[in-house]
Amino acid sequence: MNEWVDVLPVAEFASGTWQTLMLEGQAVVVFHLDDGFYGLEDCCTHDGSDLSSGDVEGSDIICPLHGARFDIKTGAVLVPPAEEDVKVVAVRVDHGMVQVRRS
Numbered sequence: 001m002n003e004w005v006d007v008l009p010v011a012e013f014a015s016g017t018w019q020t021l022m023l024e025g026q027a028v029v030v031f032h033l034d035d036g037f038y039g040l041e042d043c044c045t046h047d048g049s050d051l052s053s054g055d056v057e058g059s060d061i062i063c064p065l066h067g068a069r070f071d072i073k074t075g076a077v078l079v080p081p082a083e084e085d086v087k088v089v090a091v092r093v094d095h096g097m098v099q100v101r102r103s
């Protein structure tokens with residue numbers, strides 16, 4: 001079984017944008033930041049809101065529901081009310097395709 005799942009060709013994945021997909025029943029979001037691609041579970045650890053509906057500032061994602069802020073690169077919570085980090089999803093680029101890894 002191929003453990004890597006295609007997200008989008010690099011050429012179609014503009015910097016400053018993000019893509020969502022389902023990965024084994026879990027919503028995930030992949031961000032294209034200035035220095036590369038990063039993946040997180042698309043679920044705020046505070047109350048389950050979709051992080052992909054929030055705003056990106058630099059390398060932070062801000063939850064749209066209550067304003068918790070997370071580091072996109074590490075999943076670390078930076079600003080409450082969330083207290084737990086968001087789980088990181090492994091991302092790679094292979095032959096021009098952005099991919100995420102099944103856990």
Ligand code: FES
Nearest residue numbers: 044046047063066
């Ligand atoms: S659900 Fe994200 S801060 Fe409350």
